[in-house]
Amino acid sequence: MKGTLKRLARVFVGYGIKILSLLLAVSVISFTLVSASPVDPVQQYILGLGTAVSPEQRAEIESYWGVHEPPAERYLTWLSQVLRGNLGESAIFRRPVADIIGERFVNSLALMLCAWVLAGITGFALGCVMGMYQGRLPDRLLKKACYVLSSVPTFWLGLVFLLVFSVWLKWFPIGFSSPVGVLSREVTLWQKLHHLALPAFTLSFLSFANIALHTRQKLVDVLNSEYVLFAKARGEGPFTILRRHGLRNILLPALTLQFASFAELFGGSVLAENVFSYPGLGSAVSAAGLQGDVPLLLGITLFSALFVCAGNLIANLLYGAVDPQIREVGK
Amino acid sequence: MKQANRRTKLVVLTAAMVLVLAVIYACGILIPEEAAAGSFLNAKLPPSLRHPFGTDALGRDLFLRTLKGLSVSMTIGLAASAISAVIAVLVGAASAAGSRGVDAVLNWLIDLVMGVPHTILILLISFALGRGLNGLLAGIAATHWCSLARLIRGEVLQLRSQQYVAVSRRLGKSSGWIMLYHLLPHLAPQFVVGLVLMFPHAILHEASISFLGFGLPPEQPAIGIILAESMRYLSAGMWWMAVLPGLTLVSIVLLVDKAGEHLKTLLDPYSAQE
């Protein structure tokens, strides 16, 4: 047990150093990219104020942004602020970026979590069905469907769902995370879920075909293994084998893969949120990019990298904790 | 005999697919801008024989616009995949052939690119280059090379440990000679197949980014832009604007993907045996 803890600690430290180096690199690269942009953040900020500014005020804003300082110095100033938790002020929303990220992440998290769980469960179940019926009709049909689905862009699927379920069938509202014109305090949980359902359903289509195909492949490998042959020789039927050996050997790799797919999930949520006008990080980042809101763009980029790293960290730890060949070595 | 038949069939099938793609591409390029331009008299028409995909709010024919959009998407997709595949080969080969330090740095670089959601990274690059075509191209090219680079790294590592490569080295052949005669013949198919399989992804990304408004300017007929416009008219019941161009995009992507799989079978018979 002690050995395991020690090894976990070592994994944590090693991975922590890597995450820090990656985040630092992301900050340098994204800062360089936005600095290279022809979009003038000061101009955008002033536009966002909506009022005319005097030359003195403009100069003040410019010095706040450090326009006249060399880029490296500007970067260091920005970084030191970020490390103190100050991500700057958003030009569109006129509020601290950190607050906006915090608020919107709650919405995005609800969306991504629902989609993630839904995609994970349906994908895994379908993968098991395909694996059990390997080479037969259900497997062939589902495999074709999965291949087609993986070529369908998320945003178009969202449009079609919107058309079918909201416009024609009127089952779901057209967009936003709550009914328009209702105070946020008065929105019920049911209303929130009602608005969340279709975007989450759409987003789940992004990855479930992938999970299903991966699970199928793993299950086929397991079913062709010598230990399953031996289990058959001992009188275990197909479903006993799935329960005793199949799930044991494929469930946790699938879960690991799920955690490692946070990048696609986040990317997909940008599109899904835009289709459904869902007020999360994804719609904020595209708005920030379109309207030249540099602090918000940088903030969300850093946050998304942190989010992906967290997923990868969990995946790595799971991988180590699950496989006894790795886990027991420490003992 | 039968094997030859099957192979020939596959070649013909793949050629037919490529031909269809080429025809669509040529149509998109050759159709003059004015052909798609419409008048308000024909605005918002549902699909008919005259306008197979209907018309949009400005009365433009959506079928022609979709074709033009597809050719734009294909151009960008092909260019971006080609750049990406070259990056992948360079990184993969350098990573496998270089010292352990180089390998570690390049692996870290791959982790870095994989560590930011691609949509976000493309948005940033597009933002840096002032949106438009260049940003789109650079963004897609910069994000699609990682998995192919890993594949090629593995391939080169495996090839280097082969007996015949070791024999050539003993015989005093230069590493350039080995590269040319032993590694290149194995890497070329990987490169082509990787490129073709990257192509549909690149098209999908192009459409997504244009949809978000970061790609081509709104007057350009790109699929993503048509679909973004269609959003405004969804509740008005103009289903054809969203459904038909999207469906065409999906069919093209499936076609390219299938052609890529066939090409893989033709170029790399071992992997096709499964």
Place this chain on the structure above:
Amino acid sequence: MEQTRKALLEMRNISVSFRMYGRGLEQTDLRVISDLHLTVYPGEIVAIAGSSGSGKSLLASAILGILPPNAAVRGDLQYKGEALTPERQKWIRGREIALVPQSVAYLDPLMKVGPQTDGYYKPTKKRRMLFERLQLPASVERLYPFQLSGGMARRVLVSTALVTGARLIIADEPTPGMSIEQALEALRMFREMADEGKSVILITHDIDLAVEFADRVAVFYAGTTVETAPASDFKAGPEALRHPYSKALWKALPQNGFEPIPGFQPYAGNLPEGCLFAPRCPYKTEQCEKQVPPMLEIRGGEARCFHGA
């Protein structure tokens, strides 16, 4: 005298072939076991001895009915005097007939040894006693298969079969990796079971071991049994044996002169038309190359040879 006893397992003219798909619609049948005869009586150990690549391991799968779907079995297979249909095979697996697999790869890598040995029917108490007899420490049940040493793994594999109380045990190469004492202990357990009236099929490439512990030895060549003889005949020497391959095999043993047999064992898909051993046989005639010889009773054993003596 053996004919009066009732056979537990009887195989007549058993052939196993695999349907292989080439490219397209081409298919070829690959025959891996041809016209195999083997009878197992209660209370005996029958060794199946032959070099690797002769299809010995598939025999166990064929008896248990767990061949892959593209395999086809032809011939007459009987257990306790009744045809062994797929339904009966399903029932007897793990109950009446148990398999001792070749290696630790046949154990689920993520399942601890204890529950894994218990299997589906969970005879935990009996298994603990067995472990003690096989000198496996109690803590072994909490280990994963990869943590077992070679010898431990063997003993665990043997106990997976012994714990079931099966009437017939098919042991597929059960002894490699064990120390000589452990191997002897495992084989002694098989002997003990046989003396209690159960039967053991011992698949092995180690002829010395087979001869030492088995009652009868079946010599396996290119997917068929060329000779079945009492184990004592192998101790007696080539004169007591019936088939030219058995004789050659005896002479190839290190203690008997180490004389190699010229030529190679034919592979499935490339089998000769007549007697499978004809291409390497010094006594072959035209008849041998055209016709498959029948299994003939010779001096209390059986051999598949026109010239058997």
